[in-house]
Structures are given as structure tokens and as C-alpha cells.
Amino acid sequence: MNPPPCNCVLVVDDTPENRRLFSLILRETGCETVEAASGEEALALCASREYSMILMDVHLPGLDGFETARRIRAFDCCQTTPIVFVSAVYTAERDVFQGYGEGAVDYLLSPVVPEILRAKARVFVEIHHRRRAVEDHARELERINRELAAANEELESFSYAAAHDLRAPLRAIGGFSEILLEDYLPALDAQGRDYLRRIGDATGRMNGLIDDLLALGKVTRSEVHLQSVDLSALAGEVAREIQDDSPRAVDWAIAPGLAARGDPGLLRILLANLLGNAxxxxxxxxxxxxxxxxEAQDGEEAFFVRDNxxxxxPALAAGKLFKPFQRLHSAEEAPGCGIGLATVRRIVTKHGGRIWAESAKGDGATFWFTLDHE
Ligand SMILES: Nc1ncnc2c1ncn2[C@@H]1O[C@H](COP(=O)(O)OP(=O)(O)OP(=O)(O)O)[C@@H](O)[C@H]1O
Ligand SMILES: [Mg+2]
Structure with missing residues (x-):
């Protein structure tokens, strides 16, 4: 993080009266001033600190104003400091002024009019402060981004390792309870058998949870390969698969011709989850x-999956719906782990889009999503 922006103008002029006069005028704008009598002195002063503006006489003995400015720009702390040249002649210097391009360079004709110097100083100092604020902000955002990425990576490898390492003891529990059921059944009474069966069921459920956790991690880690995807065709295929899996009379209404830019594999998982939930x-x-x-939603086109x-x-769903392992219905009402919508949200986020849902208890649900790369 940079220190707070300074309010100090460097005045470079070989004539002591000019330096004094410029300093006096500039201080009226609330700035401090530091004076340098030559280009060399200015360079020494710029090496260690920044200024909010530099007022520079063009005609200096030794290094002239332009060369001094060029070298000042090489210092990290002065790369964007506004430099205002003072010159008695404009026409002769015009090309050089123009050569410096736009941005932080300007000129004043001498004799300098105090009001103009003050006005320029106010504007340049303000621009400099704003630029510094924007730079600080960008640096801070970059830092937060880096931290977030590192934390995310750590969390992902943690949940992957946890899910992976949980499998071994689980396999032992499942395996030994199966052996008990097969080889020691006569030794157990009805209650003992019931307990064993429950252990087997719970082991199966936990295996399912681990599978889901690993699948979620896989989606998070996978790279997005963008291409044009026919979402209508994809939705049709997914619907057919669901229908074939457990036939039931459902009225499907899949709008034709909807395409998007996205990763076909990930978008298939997204639709399978949303249509599967429906x-x-x-x-x-x-x-x-x-x-x-x-359909259009608040001025943007959004895809939707709607059911009755x-x-x-909605009050129960707030803050929960898209989080892993959060369910709003019991296992008796409908089976599931509560991982589907968390997966869907990760896929949508990976595509730069948003997802949200609307529902009223007993009255169907609509899930909306956008994909930024459409
Ligand atoms: N179309 C829907 N209608 C009503 N409730 C829904 C709908 N889709 C999701 N939900 C609610 O949101 C919860 C989370 O959905 P999600 O898809 O993450 O989990 P799941 O379907 O229960 O299990 P999984 O997807 O892991 O098999 C569900 O448990 C359910 O309560
Ligand atoms: Mg689901």
C-alpha cells in the first residue's frame, strides 16, 4: 500500500526569484513546495520521494528541463507525476511539448500568470491524487484476489483429500458389516441384524456423499472450454435420459433453438441437475x-427451468439453496444429498453468469441462470 498522497510540488528553476515567486503562488493552493536550482538537483530530490506535481523551467544550465523530465520519469515514484514546463517561447518548444504526448505533461508561458499557475496546480494535484487512489484500489483488489485464490485452492485440496481418505475406513466398516451379515447371521438376534443393516445403509449413504463431494471438487477444478452449445438439444437429450431412467408421464416444454457459448460437458451437468430436480x-x-x-429478466436474457x-x-431457502448439503425437503419427501445446486452454481460462476430461483411452497419452482459468454 502506498503512503497517503503527498501535497508537495517540486519547483525547478535556476533563478532564485522565480523559485520564490512560484513557491509563494503555489502555497496559496494549500501545497507545500520544495525547490531545486538545477536539473541535477531535481533528479537527486526525485530519487527518494514523490511529488504531486513538478513545475520545471525548460531552460536550465546543464541538464535542460526536457532531459531532466525524461530522467525523472525513470524513477518508479515519479512515473505518473504531472510535469508542467515553464518557457518564455512557445513556438520553438511546441514540437517538444507535443512529443511528450498527453497526460501528465503541460506547459506555461512566462511571465507566469499566478491565476493560471494556481488553476493548473489544483487540477494536476487533484488528478494525481485520484490516479493514486485508483492505483491503490487496484493493488488492494489484486491482493484480495490472490488471497482468495490461495484460500480456495487450499480448501479444494483439503476437501478432495478428506473425501478421498474417508473412503478407506468406510470400506472397512462396510466390508466387515457385510461379513458379519453373511457369516454370523445365526449368532445375531433380530435387533442385532437390524443394527447391522442400518450400518450398511449409513455406509452406503456416506459413500454417496463422498462421491458427490468428489464430483463437486472435479467441477471446481475443471477448466472451461468454451464453444457454441445448442442448449435446447442438450436439454432434450437430458430429458430423454431422465425419462428413460424412470418412465413417468411428464409434459416437457423445451424451447427450440436456444444456444449459448459455454463448456458442453459442464452445461450438461448443469441441465441434468436442474431438470433432474424439476x-x-x-x-x-x-x-x-x-x-x-x-426470457428477459430485469433487462437481461436469462435461461430458466420451470416446474409445477x-x-x-423462499424464506427457508434464503442463503441456503445453493450451498452444499443444504436441503429444504426431507429424505422421505425426495431422496438426495443437497449437492446438485451447489454444483450448478459453480458451473454458472465459472461461466461468469448468475443463478437465482423463485418459488412458493406448493406452487412449483423456477431456476434462472445467465451465462456471460453467450
Ligand atoms: N425444482 C425444485 N423444486 C422444489 N425444491 C427444489 C427444487 N430444486 C431444488 N429444490 C430444493 O433445494 C434443495 C437443494 O437442491 P439440490 O439439487 O442441491 O439437492 P438435492 O436435489 O436434494 O440432492 P442432489 O442434487 O444432491 O441429489 C433440495 O433438497 C430441495 O429442497
Ligand atoms: Mg438435485
Missing amino acids: WKYTARRDHARIAFGR GVGFD
């Missing part, structure tokens, strides 16, 4: 309807 949470409807389409299923209570 399927699962309409299971108890006599006339289940599931739609996929695109059980819906959810």
Missing part, C-alpha cells in the same frame, strides 16, 4: 410440467 420435485403431481426456455412441483418456501 423431475424429482414434481413426482407427486398428476400433471407434471417441466419447461426450459429463455412442490416448490419451496
Whole structure:
């Protein structure tokens, strides 16, 4: 982080009266001043600190004003400091002024008019301060980004290792309870057998959770390979797969011709989860309807998956819906681990988009998402 912006102007002029006069005028704007009698002295003063502006006589003995300015620019702390040249002749210097380009360089004709010097100083000092503030802000954002990326990486490798290492003891629990069931069944009473079966069920559920955790980690780590994807066709394929898996009468309404730029593999996982949820949470409807389409939402086009299923209570969903392992329905109402929507959100975020949902309990649900690369 830089120190707070300084309010100091460096006045470079070989005539002591000019230096004094310029300093006097500049101090009226609230600036401090430091004076240098030559280009060499100015360079020495610029090596160690920054100034909010440099007022430089063009005609200096030894290093002239332009050469001094060029060398000052080489110092890190003075790369963007505004430099205002003072010259008695404009026409002869015009080309050089122009050669310096726009931005932090300007000139004043001498004799200098105090009001003009003050006005320029105010504007340049302000511009310099703003530029510094923007730079500080950008640096801070970069730092936060780096920290976040490192923390994310750490978390991902932690959850991957945890999920991976959990498998071994789980396999032992599952394996030994199976042996007990197979070889020692007569030695157990009904309650003992029930306990063993419950251990087996719980082991199966935990295996499922680990699979889901690993799948979520895989989505997070995977790179996005962008290409044009026919989302309508993809939604149709996913719907057919769901339908074939456990046939049921559902009225599918998939809007034709919807395309997007995205990663086909990840978008398939996204649609499988959203359409799979719509399927699962309409299971108890006599006339289940599931739609996929695109509509304008608050001035932007968003894709949606809509169903007329059980819906959810928005108050209950707030802050939870897209978090891993958060479920709004019990396992009796519908099976699941609560990992699908967390996966969907990661995919949408990886595409630079947003996801949100609307629902009323008992009255269906709509999931909206955008993909930035459309
Ligand atoms: N279409 C929907 N209608 C009603 N509730 C939904 C719908 N989609 C999701 N939900 C609610 O949001 C919760 C989280 O959804 P998510 O897809 O993450 O988990 P899941 O479907 O329960 O399990 P999984 O996807 O891991 O098999 C669900 O448990 C359910 O309560
Ligand atoms: Mg799901």
C-alpha cells in the first residue's frame, strides 16, 4: 500500500526569484513546495520521494528541463507525476511539448500568470491524487484476489483429500458389516441384524456423499472450454435420459433453438441437475410440467427451468439453496444429498453468469441462470 498522497510540488528553476515567486503562488493552493536550482538537483530530490506535481523551467544550465523530465520519469515514484514546463517561447518548444504526448505533461508561458499557475496546480494535484487512489484500489483488489485464490485452492485440496481418505475406513466398516451379515447371521438376534443393516445403509449413504463431494471438487477444478452449445438439444437429450431412467408421464416444454457459448460437458451437468430436480420435485403431481426456455429478466436474457412441483418456501431457502448439503425437503419427501445446486452454481460462476430461483411452497419452482459468454 502506498503512503497517503503527498501535497508537495517540486519547483525547478535556476533563478532564485522565480523559485520564490512560484513557491509563494503555489502555497496559496494549500501545497507545500520544495525547490531545486538545477536539473541535477531535481533528479537527486526525485530519487527518494514523490511529488504531486513538478513545475520545471525548460531552460536550465546543464541538464535542460526536457532531459531532466525524461530522467525523472525513470524513477518508479515519479512515473505518473504531472510535469508542467515553464518557457518564455512557445513556438520553438511546441514540437517538444507535443512529443511528450498527453497526460501528465503541460506547459506555461512566462511571465507566469499566478491565476493560471494556481488553476493548473489544483487540477494536476487533484488528478494525481485520484490516479493514486485508483492505483491503490487496484493493488488492494489484486491482493484480495490472490488471497482468495490461495484460500480456495487450499480448501479444494483439503476437501478432495478428506473425501478421498474417508473412503478407506468406510470400506472397512462396510466390508466387515457385510461379513458379519453373511457369516454370523445365526449368532445375531433380530435387533442385532437390524443394527447391522442400518450400518450398511449409513455406509452406503456416506459413500454417496463422498462421491458427490468428489464430483463437486472435479467441477471446481475443471477448466472451461468454451464453444457454441445448442442448449435446447442438450436439454432434450437430458430429458430423454431422465425419462428413460424412470418412465413417468411428464409434459416437457423445451424451447427450440436456444444456444449459448459455454463448456458442453459442464452445461450438461448443469441441465441434468436442474431438470433432474424439476423431475424429482414434481413426482407427486398428476400433471407434471417441466419447461426450459429463455426470457428477459430485469433487462437481461436469462435461461430458466420451470416446474409445477412442490416448490419451496423462499424464506427457508434464503442463503441456503445453493450451498452444499443444504436441503429444504426431507429424505422421505425426495431422496438426495443437497449437492446438485451447489454444483450448478459453480458451473454458472465459472461461466461468469448468475443463478437465482423463485418459488412458493406448493406452487412449483423456477431456476434462472445467465451465462456471460453467450
Ligand atoms: N425444482 C425444485 N423444486 C422444489 N425444491 C427444489 C427444487 N430444486 C431444488 N429444490 C430444493 O433445494 C434443495 C437443494 O437442491 P439440490 O439439487 O442441491 O439437492 P438435492 O436435489 O436434494 O440432492 P442432489 O442434487 O444432491 O441429489 C433440495 O433438497 C430441495 O429442497
Ligand atoms: Mg438435485
